[in-house]
Amino acid sequence: MGGGLLQLVAYGAQDIYLTGNPQITFFKIVYRRHTNFSMECIRQTISGSATASDTYITTGSIIISRNGDLLSQIYVKADQETTSGINGDYLIEDVEIEIGGQRIDKQYREWNQIWTELITPSSKAEGFKYMTGGFNNTLVTGGLSVKGGTSQQAIMYPLQFWFCRNIGLALPLIALQYHDVKLKINWGSGAAGSGMSRSGSNAVTPSFEVWCDYIYLDTDERRRFAQVSHEYLIEQLQLQKEGSSRENFKLNFDHPIKELIWTVPTSSTEADTIISQKMKLEINGHDRFAFQDREYFQIKQPYIHHTSIPGYNIKELENPRMLTYPIELLQNVNVSDSSPDPGEVWIGAESSDISVITLGSATSGESTPKVGDILLIAVSNEAASGTTGSKTGVHTVTGLTSTTVFNVTPGLPETTNEDNVSMSIIARVQNPQSRCSQLSRDIFVYSFSLNPEDHQPSGTCNFSRIESAKFLLDSSGTISNIYAVNYNVLRIMSGMGGLAYAI
Structure with a gap:
């Protein structure tokens, strides 16, 4: 007896729950005819x-x-x-x-x-x-x-x-x-x-x-x-504009809501955005859930309830992503053979090699080299002796005082502090980008529904029956806009249409 037949006859009491009184077969496709x-x-x-x-x-x-x-x-x-x-x-x-x-x-x-x-x-x-x-x-x-x-x-x-x-x-x-x-x-x-x-x-x-x-x-x-006559269960959008920094945001919404979504400004100042603050939702004076970190709303909620996680919410990548526009840090500055002055990068002259010693103080506007960045470094020889030549190298930032040594072009004399150096960031690990748009804001999500993308209702909170709903932060932060997705009923009869519940 072959192994396949053995599997067929290995039938016990538990199999009754799986294949007893079968209702479908996988080996005869069934289709339904549709209207033209x-x-x-x-x-x-x-x-x-x-x-x-x-x-x-x-x-x-x-x-x-x-x-x-x-x-x-x-x-x-x-x-x-x-x-x-x-x-x-x-x-x-x-x-x-x-x-x-x-x-x-x-x-x-x-x-x-x-x-x-x-x-x-x-x-x-x-x-x-x-x-x-x-x-x-x-x-x-x-x-x-x-x-x-x-x-x-x-x-x-x-x-x-x-x-x-x-x-x-x-x-x-x-x-x-x-x-x-x-x-x-x-x-x-x-x-x-x-x-x-x-x-x-x-x-x-x-x-x-x-x-x-x-x-x-x-x-x-x-x-x-x-x-x-027709009755359609439809979805509507409600918007509450914010913009100020505080700890308490009252929610002024109506109707059965299946999801709350809010955005925050892009800023490095805590009070002007939401970075380390924890948040919770309070309904009629009772906590809907305990204080949660921003990753709960930015990553976990979209992961469970939506098709995709917003790209800008993902702050770090496994591998560096090339920048569309490199960030210029240095342009034709002299090599330094001593500790750098404030705002400079130490490009050390070590015999015939170039050594990137200190990166933490290099800035270009608000851009500072970060761990994981890939730097493109170009060295051109313009010494008083008239010797010419150049070298281009790539440096991966592994720490603010990390070191990379690469050789200059063979045959050139050792680099001196007369040589010019240019340096740009060409790729970053910490470079969040939206997947489908150019929106540069964090997206926060809290869903009352199991599957908020589906038309079939799978959970709501009726804000028309709630006296008070608030977002609470454990320290001041800024929310730009708060959106609520609600259900309503569109009725169409006698050639006319309208909402069953006013907005």
């Missing part, structure tokens, strides 16, 4: 402004055309600017959706950056960043026709409303005969240094397009959608 449908992407007409300004915020509005039966995804498109480049993160400052003149939801630039950081899997992160023009490089300089320039023609930024993220929540335009669906968009600023310009040095004024994905239903299903 088709999809099409159609450009919308923008009223008001469809162009960014380099001096003020412009506004555009769109009444969604009734080209199809259902509305699913919405994209904002702009041609890639070929001199300075466009960063899609900053195309939209905020966007609001109305049905029949009633605001249903409003979303913001920072929220779109946060949400894509949390829900985009690693396999799609680079592609999303490319699609939205989020790379921070200089490939755009010189235009598409120049060798080495970017080949990107356009950038597309998806909106994140409830019906955009779940095809089962596609908005039934066919059932809204008497109510229009309207978008109100505040476009981002194209001013130099505003963020929309990838180079940062030049203003950009791109023109925008809005595209919608429509679904066409077959006759029977189309008739059902038009005639019956």
